[in-house]
Amino acid sequence: MELAGLGAYLLFFLNLVGIYAIMALGLNMQWGMTGQFNIGIAGFFAVGAYTTAILTTGPADGWLGGFDLPFLLGLAGSIIVCVPVAWVVGRITANLRTDYLAIATIGIAEIIRLFFLNEGWLSNGTRGIPGIQKPLDLGNGGYLLIVLAFVAITYLLVEVARRSPWGRVLRAIRDNEPATAAAGKDIARFRLEAFVVGSCIMALGGGLYAHFVGFVSPEAFRPLYGTFLVWVMLIAGGSGNNLGAMLGALVVWIIWSSTEVLADLVPTALIGSESAFRVFLIGVLLQVILVSRPQGLLPERRPPMPGERRRS
Amino acid sequence: MIEVIQLLINGILLGSILALGAVGATMIFGVLRFAHFAHGDFMAVGAYFALTVVTVFNLPVLAALPVAMAGTAALAVAIDQVVYKRIRRVQPVILLISSFATALVLRSAIQMIWGSSNQVYETGIQLPWRIGPLTLKPDHLLIFAAAAGLVLMVHLFLTRTRMGKAMRAMSDNMDLALITGIPADRVIMWTWAIGGALAAAAGVLLGMDTRLHPVMGWTLLLPIFAATILGGIGRPYGAILGGLVIGCAMELSTLIIPGSYKPAVAFAIMVLTLIFRPQGIIKGAV
Numbered sequence: 001m002e003l004a005g006l007g008a009y010l011l012f013f014l015n016l017v018g019i020y021a022i023m024a025l026g027l028n029m030q031w032g033m034t035g036q037f038n039i040g041i042a043g044f045f046a047v048g049a050y051t052t053a054i055l056t057t058g059p060a061d062g063w064l065g066g067f068d069l070p071f072l073l074g075l076a077g078s079i080i081v082c083v084p085v086a087w088v089v090g091r092i093t094a095n096l097r098t099d100y101l102a103i104a105t106i107g108i109a110e111i112i113r114l115f116f117l118n119e120g121w122l123s124n125g126t127r128g129i130p131g132i133q134k135p136l137d138l139g140n141g142g143y144l145l146i147v148l149a150f151v152a153i154t155y156l157l158v159e160v161a162r163r164s165p166w167g168r169v170l171r172a173i174r175d176n177e178p179a180t181a182a183a184g185k186d187i188a189r190f191r192l193e194a195f196v197v198g199s200c201i202m203a204l205g206g207g208l209y210a211h212f213v214g215f216v217s218p219e220a221f222r223p224l225y226g227t228f229l230v231w232v233m234l235i236a237g238g239s240g241n242n243l244g245a246m247l248g249a250l251v252v253w254i255i256w257s258s259t260e261v262l263a264d265l266v267p268t269a270l271i272g273s274e275s276a277f278r279v280f281l282i283g284v285l286l287q288v289i290l291v292s293r294p295q296g297l298l299p300e301r302r303p304p305m306p307g308e309r310r311r312s
Numbered sequence: 313m314i315e316v317i318q319l320l321i322n323g324i325l326l327g328s329i330l331a332l333g334a335v336g337a338t339m340i341f342g343v344l345r346f347a348h349f350a351h352g353d354f355m356a357v358g359a360y361f362a363l364t365v366v367t368v369f370n371l372p373v374l375a376a377l378p379v380a381m382a383g384t385a386a387l388a389v390a391i392d393q394v395v396y397k398r399i400r401r402v403q404p405v406i407l408l409i410s411s412f413a414t415a416l417v418l419r420s421a422i423q424m425i426w427g428s429s430n431q432v433y434e435t436g437i438q439l440p441w442r443i444g445p446l447t448l449k450p451d452h453l454l455i456f457a458a459a460a461g462l463v464l465m466v467h468l469f470l471t472r473t474r475m476g477k478a479m480r481a482m483s484d485n486m487d488l489a490l491i492t493g494i495p496a497d498r499v500i501m502w503t504w505a506i507g508g509a510l511a512a513a514a515g516v517l518l519g520m521d522t523r524l525h526p527v528m529g530w531t532l533l534l535p536i537f538a539a540t541i542l543g544g545i546g547r548p549y550g551a552i553l554g555g556l557v558i559g560c561a562m563e564l565s566t567l568i569i570p571g572s573y574k575p576a577v578a579f580a581i582m583v584l585t586l587i588f589r590p591q592g593i594i595k596g597a598v
Contacts, residue, residue, distance in 0.1 A: 037405055039412075092587055098405060099347040103537050104586050107579035110534060118572045224416065231409055276423035283417035290410045291398050 026201030040105030042226025048206025128217025238296030327559025342483030342546025352533030358512020388508025
C-alpha cells in the first residue's frame with residue numbers, strides 16, 4: 001500500500017476508534033460502574049444516529065427530514081431524543097438483573113431496529129438515509145479532531161463522575177446492593193440515572209458515527225457491530241476502568257483491521273468468505289481473552305477516598 | 313375465521329419448533345444459571361449437519377435427523393469442556409459474553425464451510441393438501457410428529473431415568489441436589505448433550521419448513537428465550553407451553569400489525585413477562 005493510502009486508512013481507522021471509544025465509555029458507566037448488563041447498545045446507537053440523520057439532512061423525498069439543522073444541534077438532538085427512550089427502557093427493566101436484563105435489552109434493541117427497518121416514512125426503511133454531511137465540509141482528518149474532542153470531553157465527564165460521590169454509590173450498588181440500600185441510598189434512582197447517562201453517551205457515539213459514515217441504514221445496528229464489538233472492547237480493555245475502555249477500543253480495532261490482512265493471506269478457497277473468517281477470528285480471540293484474562297488489560301483501580309490522600 | 317385457523321396451524325408449527333429449542337435452553341439456564349446465547353446457532357449447526365448427510369448419502373431428511381442431533385450434542389459437550397468449563401467459576405456474565413462469542417464463531421464457521429446463501433434439503437415444490445379452504449403441506453405433519461415424539465422422549469427421560477431426575481433436581485435446588493451427592497459434572501454434560509440434540513432437531517425441522525441460512529438460528533434465539541422466560545426458567549414443560557404460545561402469538565399478530573413486526577411480538581411478550589410475572593407461567597427456578 002502506498003503512503004497516502006495508508007495515511008487515509010489511518011484517519012478512517014482512528015475516527016472509528018474514537019467513535020467506538022465513546023460508546024465503550026458509555027457502556028463502562030452502565031456495566032463497569034453500576035453492573036447493569038445492557039446488551040442493547042445497538043438500540044441507543046441507532047436512536048442517536050437516526051436522530052441526527054433526520055435533523056441535519058436537506059429536503060428528503062419520502063421520509064422525514066429536511067430540517068437542515070447544523071451539526072451540533074443534530075448531536076444535541078441525538079442526546080435529547082435518547083433521554084426519554086433510555087428512561088422508558090431503564091424504567092421498565094428496573095427490577096431485572098444480569099441475564100434477565102441482558103435478554104430484555106437485546107429484545108428492545110431488536111424492536112428499535114425493526115422499527116427503523118419498517119417505518120419507511122421516518123427512516124426510509126432498508127434503503128437508509130444518505131447524504132449526512134460532516135460539519136464545515138471537513139474531511140476525515142478535520143473530523144478526527146472533532147471526534148477526539150468529544151472523546152476527551154466524554155472521558156473527562158465520566159472520570160469526574162467516577163470519582164464523585166455519585167460514582168461511589170454506583171460502585172457500591174454494583175458490589176453490594178443490599179448494603180447500599182441499608183445505607184439509605186435510593187437504588188432504583190441511581191440505577192436509572194446511570195442507565196440514562198450511559199445510553200446518552202452511546203447515542204452521542206451514534207450521532208458522530210452517522211456524520212462520519214454519511215449514511216445510516218438498519219444494517220449497521222445489528223447486534224454484531226452495534227453491541228458485540230463494544231462489549232469486546234470494554235472486556236478486553238478492563239471494565240470499570242475508563243482508560244481501559246478507550247484502550248480496548250483501540251486494541252480491538254487494530255485486531256479487527258489486522259484480521260483483514262490475515263484473511264487476505266489465507267486463500268479464499270480455504271475459508272470461503274473473508275468477512276466470516278474475520279468474525280470467526282474475533283470470536284475466538286474473545287474466548288481466549290475471557291479464559292485467560294477476564295479482568296482485561298487495565299484492571300479497575302479504586303479512586304482514592306475523600307481525605308485518603310491527606311493521611312498518606 | 314378461516315384465516316385465524318390457518319394462522320393457528322402455522323403458529324403451532326412454529327411453536328413446536330420453538331418449543332424444542334426452548335426445552336434445551338431452559339434446562340441449560342436452569343442447571344448452569346446462564347442464558348446461552350449460542351443456542352440458536354446450535355440449531356443452525358444441526359440443520360447444516362443434516363444437510364451434509366442428506367446431500368452426501370442421499371438420505372431423506374428424517375433419517376439425517378438423528379445424525380445431526382448426535383453431532384450437535386457432541387459439539388455442545390465439546391464447547392462446554394473446552395471453553396465454558398474454564399470460566400464457570402468466574403462471574404456468570406463472563407459466561408454469557410463467552411456464549412455470545414461462541415454464537416459468532418459457529419455462525420461464521422457455517423458461512424465458511426457451507427456458504428452464506430439460502431439452501432434447501434429438497435428442491436422442487438411440495439403440493440400442499442387443501443382441506444376445504446385450509447392448506448397443509450405433508451412436511452408440516454412430519455414436523456408435528458417429529459416434534460411431538462421428541463417432546464415425549466424428553467418427558468420420559470426427565471421422569472423415568474436417574475439422570476433426568478438428577479437434572480430436574482439440580483434445576484430446582486442446586487445446593488440441595490449437590491448435598492445429596494448428585495454427580496454435577498455428569499449432569500452438566502448430559503444437559504449440554506440433550507440441549508444440543510434438541511436444538512439440532514429444532515434446526516432441522518425449521519430447515520424442512522423453510523430454508524437453511526447461517527442466521528436461521530440467531531433470528532429464532534430471542535423468540536426461544538421468550539418461550540423460556542414465559543414458561544419459567546428451568547421448567548421444560550413450561551418451555552413447551554411457552555413455545556406454543558409465542559409461536560401462535562407471532563402468527564396471529566399478523567392479523568393486526570405488519571408481518572415484518574413478527575419477531576417484535578415475541579420480544580414484547582418476553583419483556584412484559586419479565587416485568588409482570590418474572591417467574592413465568594409455571595413458577596420458575598430463579
